[in-house]
Amino acid sequence: MAIASEPGSQAINARQAYYERIASDHMTPLWEVLGALVPKQPNSPAQAALWRYATLRDKVMEAGQLITAEEAERRVLILENPGLPGQSAITQSLYAGLQLILPGEVAPAHRHTQSALRLVMDGAGAYTAVDGERTTMHRGDFIITPSWTFHDHGNLGDEPVVWLDGLDIPTVRFYDAGFAEHGQNAVQKTSRTEGDALARYGNNMVPVDFYQSPAEPTRVFVYPFSRTQESLDKIVHSEPDPHLGHKLRFVNPATGASPMPTIGAFAQRLPAGFETRPYQSTDGTVYVCLEGEATVSVGQQEWQLQRDDVFVVPSWQVLKFHAQRDTTLFSYSDRPALQALGLWREARL
Ligand code: 1HN
Numbered sequence: 593m594a595i596a597s598e599p600g601s602q603a604i605n606a607r608q609a610y611y612e613r614i615a616s617d618h619m620t621p622l623w624e625v626l627g628a629l630v631p632k633q634p635n636s637p638a639q640a641a642l643w644r645y646a647t648l649r650d651k652v653m654e655a656g657q658l659i660t661a662e663e664a665e666r667r668v669l670i671l672e673n674p675g676l677p678g679q680s681a682i683t684q685s686l687y688a689g690l691q692l693i694l695p696g697e698v699a700p701a702h703r704h705t706q707s708a709l710r711l712v713m714d715g716a717g718a719y720t721a722v723d724g725e726r727t728t729m730h731r732g733d734f735i736i737t738p739s740w741t742f743h744d745h746g747n748l749g750d751e752p753v754v755w756l757d758g759l760d761i762p763t764v765r766f767y768d769a770g771f772a773e774h775g776q777n778a779v780q781k782t783s784r785t786e787g788d789a790l791a792r793y794g795n796n797m798v799p800v801d802f803y804q805s806p807a808e809p810t811r812v813f814v815y816p817f818s819r820t821q822e823s824l825d826k827i828v829h830s831e832p833d834p835h836l837g838h839k840l841r842f843v844n845p846a847t848g849a850s851p852m853p854t855i856g857a858f859a860q861r862l863p864a865g866f867e868t869r870p871y872q873s874t875d876g877t878v879y880v881c882l883e884g885e886a887t888v889s890v891g892q893q894e895w896q897l898q899r900d901d902v903f904v905v906p907s908w909q910v911l912k913f914h915a916q917r918d919t920t921l922f923s924y925s926d927r928p929a930l931q932a933l934g935l936w937r938e939a940r941l
Pocket of ligand 1: 691704743
């Protein structure tokens with residue numbers, strides 16, 4: 593094979609002048625960017641990053657003194673990836689934020705094409721309503737508001753309630769498919785009693801004539817932490833996966849697919865003393881440490897995890913855990929979207 597000769601300075605200057613001439617016609621040479629466009633492996637501009645819960649809580653409580661939930665519409669601090677400044681993104685495809693609702697407050701009803709999930713972190717007495725049904729939020733509950741469902745939040749208790757929001761905002765922005773509208777009333781009227789959807793669709797049965805295609809979101813909009821814990825507590829007595837420990841994915845029970853088509857969610861238990869083998873996957877993933885104590889390493893970074901800390905693992909970065917105590921992790925990622933597009937890969941090292 594002939595070795596390409598290096599261009600002389602005259603050739604370089606001629607090429608540069610040519611690039612400038614074609615730029616005014618909105619054209620640019622592929623050969624200058626081909627390597628970056630088609631990398632040998634993912635090389636995300638997103639960075640591994642950790643947010644300490646103590647800091648998150650302090651800062652969002654400060655916002656509680658500066659603006660009401662009603663005025664803000666949603667009183668949220670965005671967790672912005674340090675490698676993606678100004679993009680309201682924690683990975684290239686996903687958003688994360690910490691939301692606070694104070695006693696007596698209402699976050700008014702609206703709907704949008706962006707899909708959302710909540711992971712309840714702190715406090716009691718708040719509810720989320722989704723398309724006519726309320727659910728009381730408990731710590732560790734995983735709650736969804738699928739695309740185009742009306743949702744509002746309220747705090748009927750006497751303490752601040754804080755949760756993590758996960759949305760597919762960058763994905764919907766990428767596809768230029770964002771629509772939104774306000775509800776008729778700030779607090780939507782309820783049409784079903786609390787627990788109706790879980791009883792109807794989330795208890796090993798569905799209404800007799802109910803069928804869904806895999807891309808349709810589940811009617812189950814709350815996955816109570818008590819149920820998640822029950823499953824993890826039972827399965828820890830079996831052999832853990834060497835790379836993942838005991839990891840379960842949340843599903844639409846009617847189809848077996850992800851609860852929502854653009855965001856997948858997972859619950860994971862690492863037994864005390866367990867060390868995972870190195871693992872990488874193309875779904876950039878946001879984690880919450882719900883219980884326990886563990887060291888996590890992501891690429892060159894290493895952190896000692898404390899309760900409620902949030903961290904992000906960008907696509908293809910090598911992930912390892914070492915649990916000092918029984919540790920429970922919640923996580924969400926764009927895995928179902930990548931799988932639908934044939935782009936999901938993992939490597940077990
Ligand atoms: C939203 O609707 C909520 O409903 C939270 O609580 C965060 C971020 C961007 C767009 C819509 C909510 C959001 C959001």
